Amino acid sequence: NAGVTQTPKFRILKIGQSMTLQCTQDMNHNYMYWYRQDPGMGLKLIYYSVGAGITDKGEVPNGYNVSRSTTEDFPLRLELAAPSQTSVYFCASSPRQGAAKNIQYFGAGTRLSVL
Amino acid sequence: RKEVEQDPGPFNVPEGATVAFNCTYSNSASQSFFWYRQDCRKEPKLLMSVYSSGNEDGRFTAQLNRASQYISLLIRDSKLSDSATYLCVVRGDSSYKLIFGSGTRLLVRP
Numbered sequence: 542n543a544g545v546t547q548t549p550k551f552r553i554l555k556i557g558q559s560m561t562l563q564c565t566q567d568m569n570h571n572y573m574y575w576y577r578q579d580p581g582m583g584l585k586l587i588y589y590s591v592g593a594g595i596t597d598k599g600e601v602p603n604g605y606n607v608s609r610s611t612t613e614d615f616p617l618r619l620e621l622a623a624p625s626q627t628s629v630y631f632c633a634s635s636p637r638q639g640a641a642k643n644i645q646y647f648g649a650g651t652r653l654s655v656l
Numbered sequence: 657r658k659e660v661e662q663d664p665g666p667f668n669v670p671e672g673a674t675v676a677f678n679c680t681y682s683n684s685a686s687q688s689f690f691w692y693r694q695d696c697r698k699e700p701k702l703l704m705s706v707y708s709s710g711n712e713d714g715r716f717t718a719q720l721n722r723a724s725q726y727i728s729l730l731i732r733d734s735k736l737s738d739s740a741t742y743l744c745v746v747r748g749d750s751s752y753k754l755i756f757g758s759g760t761r762l763l764v765r766p
Contacts, residue, residue, distance in 0.1 A: 572752045574753075576756075581664070581758070582758055583660075583743065583756040583757055583758040583759060584700070584743075584756040586753065589752070589753065591752060599753075631699055631700070635752065637752075643688045643690075643705075643747055643752075643754075644690070644702050644705075645702075645754060647699035647700050647701070648699060649698070649699050650698075650699050
């Protein structure tokens with residue numbers, strides 16, 4: 542029962558480097574989300590997807606890109622890392638229907654530092 | 657004004673105490689409400705949904721007041737293991753986006 546799996550767990554980047562945060566879910570959920578959480582703050586939505594091939598911007602999309610080629614995978618791309626992107630990144634998924642349709646299930650997070 | 661507002665705390669209580677958190681939301685059209693729990697350096701996990709009539713799950717009771725646009729969480733007989741940050745979460749206008757409060761930190765001491 543893997544649920545939502547994120548890799549890597551930790552990463553240090555230099556300013557200007559790029560990287561992809563991986564997210565995979567095995568629950569066949571249609572909806573997937575990327576959040577960032579800064580220290581002492583709530584979660585802010587970066588991007589979300591309602592199904593394969595469909596993505597949309599959330600509250601703080603600048604500096605990030607996503608793709609959704611399969612139901613299972615929703616990678617988040619940082620093209621030119623900046624210190625302001627130092628944060629904890631959480632991926633989540635939720636089903637489109639059923640009793641749990643409004644409930645989001647989270648991965649363990651990726652801690653990213655940009656120096 | 658933030659869409660979901662919570663007192664950040666920390667609430668520092670002894671074991672066995674009863675503690676209550678409130679949360680206010682700004683969008684009167686919000687449809688669904690939740691409390692999530694987040695342990696230090698961990699991912700948020702659903703604690704309980706909040707229903708219009710109020711609901712209870714063991715030591716936890718959630719209430720919704722639509723007229724005043726606030727949600728509450730009551731924890732009875734606090735345990736050390738209840739120490740965590742409690743996130744108030746509201747479903748916004750769309751059917752799939754959630755709005756998270758910044759959380760209320762609870763510390764339960766022996």
